Structures are given as structure tokens and as C-alpha cells.
Amino acid sequence: MHIPDGLIDPIQLIIFWVITLIIIGLGFKKLGKKFEHEDSDKLIPYIGVLAAAIFAFQFVNYPVPGGTSGHLVGGTLVAVILGPFAAVIVLFMILIVQALFLGDGGVTAIGINTFNMGIVGGLIGFYIVKIILVVLNKTSLSKEIKVTIATGIGAYIAIVLAAFVCGVEIGLSGAIPMSISIPAMVFWHVLIGIGEGIISALIVLFIYKVKPELITTEELLGVE
Amino acid sequence: MDKDSIKWSIITIVIIIGILMLMLTIGFSLGILSEDPDGLERSLIDAKGEKWLEDLPSVWNPILGWIENDYIIGIIGIILSVILMMAIFYLILYISKKRKE
Numbered sequence: 034m035h036i037p038d039g040l041i042d043p044i045q046l047i048i049f050w051v052i053t054l055i056i057i058g059l060g061f062k063k064l065g066k067k068f069e070h071e072d073s074d075k076l077i078p079y080i081g082v083l084a085a086a087i088f089a090f091q092f093v094n095y096p097v098p099g100g101t102s103g104h105l106v107g108g109t110l111v112a113v114i115l116g117p118f119a120a121v122i123v124l125f126m127i128l129i130v131q132a133l134f135l136g137d138g139g140v141t142a143i144g145i146n147t148f149n150m151g152i153v154g155g156l157i158g159f160y161i162v163k164i165i166l167v168v169l170n171k172t173s174l175s176k177e178i179k180v181t182i183a184t185g186i187g188a189y190i191a192i193v194l195a196a197f198v199c200g201v202e203i204g205l206s207g208a209i210p211m212s213i214s215i216p217a218m219v220f221w222h223v224l225i226g227i228g229e230g231i232i233s234a235l236i237v238l239f240i241y242k243v244k245p246e247l248i249t250t251e252e253l254l255g256v257e
Numbered sequence: 258m259d260k261d262s263i264k265w266s267i268i269t270i271v272i273i274i275g276i277l278m279l280m281l282t283i284g285f286s287l288g289i290l291s292e293d294p295d296g297l298e299r300s301l302i303d304a305k306g307e308k309w310l311e312d313l314p315s316v317w318n319p320i321l322g323w324i325e326n327d328y329i330i331g332i333i334g335i336i337l338s339v340i341l342m343m344a345i346f347y348l349i350l351y352i353s354k355k356r357k358e
Binding site: 034035036037038039040061064065066068069073074076077078080081082083084085086087088089092094095096097099100101102103104122123126127129130131132133134135136139140141196199200203208209213214217218221222225 | 267273274277291292293294295296297299300301303304305310313314315316317318319320321322327330331333334335336337338339340341342343345346347349350352353354356357
């Protein structure tokens with residue numbers, strides 16, 4: 034879902050850069066408060082590894098029927114582990130590395146790509162997970178299973194939503210009519226999203242098994 | 258942070274990075290990874306054609322664009338991501354602790 038240079042009109046690019054930078058500024062403030070605890074520096078190496086994992090998973094494309102491929106975006110996954118604003122910052126950094134060093138996604142499109150994958154995929158994805166947990170809290174499932182299921186479903190919905198938003202942006206840019214760009218983007222990501230949901234859920238379950246304290250958002254998610 | 262927790266943090270991180278590298282190696286050598294376009298590329302190719310997508314103007318030449326081996330690019334990307342992310346989050350931590358003082 035990496036938008037390349039030259040696809041989106043400059044006005045949209047500027048608007049999305051501004052929105053993204055405002056959210057990142059807010060994120061820095063929120064994370065600063067979160068990190069005021071004495072032992073929070075223990076988390077930093079794991080954040081680095083999480084970023085590396087997201088990068089690696091974004092790098093490997095799995096086959097999807099119809100001659101298409103998909104890869105993990107990871108916004109909702111990072112949001113569930115570190116929090117919604119951390120997800121925006123992590124995705125922003127990964128997109129910088131991908132655009133500057135590998136040419137995966139445009140340099141001018143880093144703002145709009147962060148909006149789609151970090152803000153829609155991560156920040157909004159987090160609140161979708163939170164809503165799903167309201168329902169799951171009424172069941173007798175264990176906390177770990179509730180978060181795992183909610184992450185899988187939330188990641189799936191968030192990626193389809195991000196694809197819808199991306200379709201709108203492409204339509205607004207005039208590159209392709211919106212009547213084509215939205216259905217095409219949503220159709221392919223309805224398939225690709227299955228991989229996103231499964232991989233995200235499995236990673237959360239894995240973390241719960243090996244180092245549950247890395248899931249730092251349980252209170253914010255409201256899981257019981 | 259005590260020595261033991263630092264030791265185990267480093268060991269865990271090295272193991273996870275090793276697993277990621279192994280994942281890329283197996284993926285590339287067995288050819289299970291797809292070379293097909295992703296969802297966005299597929300939508301654009303279906304609507305406008307592959308040539309149109311390739312000819313989109315870009316203002317930037319990727320720094321590692323000269324490396325042809327995907328595996329090496331993947332490894333460099335993993336290392337860059339770890340360094341950049343840890344630097345940013347240490348900066349957030351440093352600023353927040355300074356402000357608290």
C-alpha cells in the first residue's frame with residue numbers, strides 16, 4: 034500500500050504531511066509521559082526489534098489469488114503492543130527508511146503513507162480493537178485470547194479501511210476515477226487483509242507466551 | 258537496569274533479529290515469496306497499465322537502489338530500522354526525563 038512519488042497531487046501531499054506531523058508531535062508528548070516511569074528504558078531495545086520485525090514482514094510479500102501479493106502493514110499490531118501514538122511514530126520511521134533507502138513508497142508521499150498505514154492502520158485500528166474488546170469482555174475467554182482475537186479482527190478491518198482511504202486519495206488526485214480506485218483497492222485488501230489479521234494475531238499471542246509485559250496497552254484497551 | 262536484564266534483553270534481541278534474517282533467507286531461497294505486485298500496484302496496473310506506473314516521476318533516487326540482491330537490502334533495512342527506532346525512542350525518553358528533572 035506504499036503510494037509512490039508522482040501519483041498524488043501536491044495539495045493532498047502537503048495536507049497529509051501537516052496532519053501526520055501534528056499527530057507525531059502529539060505522539061512525542063504522549064510517549065514522553067508514558068516513559069516517565071523509572072524502568073521504561075528497558076522497553077527501548079524491544080521497540081527497536083519490533084520495528085525491525087515490522088520492516089522484515091513488510092519486506093516479504095505473500096501470494097494472494099489473482100496474481101497479486103500482500104505484506105503485513107503492522108499498524109494495528111504496533112498500536113496494540115506500544116499504544117496508538119507509538120504506532121504512528123514507528124510506521125513513520127519505517128516508511129522513511131523504506132522511501133529513502135529502498136525506494137519503497139515515495140519520499141514526497143511519506144506523509145500520506147504514514148496517514149494511511151500509521152494513523153488509519155495504527156491509531157484508528159487501535160480503537161477498532163478496543164471496540165471489539167468491549168464485546169469480548171462479556172465472554173469467559175482469557176485475557177490473552179481476547180486481545181489476540183481482537184487484534185486479528187481489528188487489524189483486518191483497519192487494513193481494509195486504510196485501503197478505502199487510499200482509494201479515495203487516488204481518486205481525489207485524479208489519477209484514476211474514484212469509481213474505479215475505491216472498489217479495486219478495497220477488493221484486493223479484503224483478500225490481503227486476511228494475512229494481516231492472522232500474522233498480527235499470531236505475533237500478539239507469541240508475545241503473550243514469551244514476554245507478556247511487552248503488551249503495554251492493556252489498561253488503555255480496557256481488557257478484563 | 259541490572260546486568261542480568263540487560264544480558265537477556267540483548268540475547269532476546271539478537272535471537273529475534275536472527276529469526277527475521279532466517280525468515281528472509283528461507284523466503285528468498287525457496288521462492289515462496291511472491292514477486293507479484295501488491296494491492297495498490299495491482300489496482301493501478303489494472304487501471305492504467307504497468308508502463309504508466311513505472312513512468313511516474315520521482316524526485317528521489319533510493320540510496321540503496323544500486324544493490325540488486327533483495328536479501329542484502331532486507332538485512333540492511335532491518336539494521337537501519339533497529340538503529341533509527343532505538344535512537345528516536347531514546348530521544349523521547351531522554352527529553353521526558355530531562356523535563357521531569
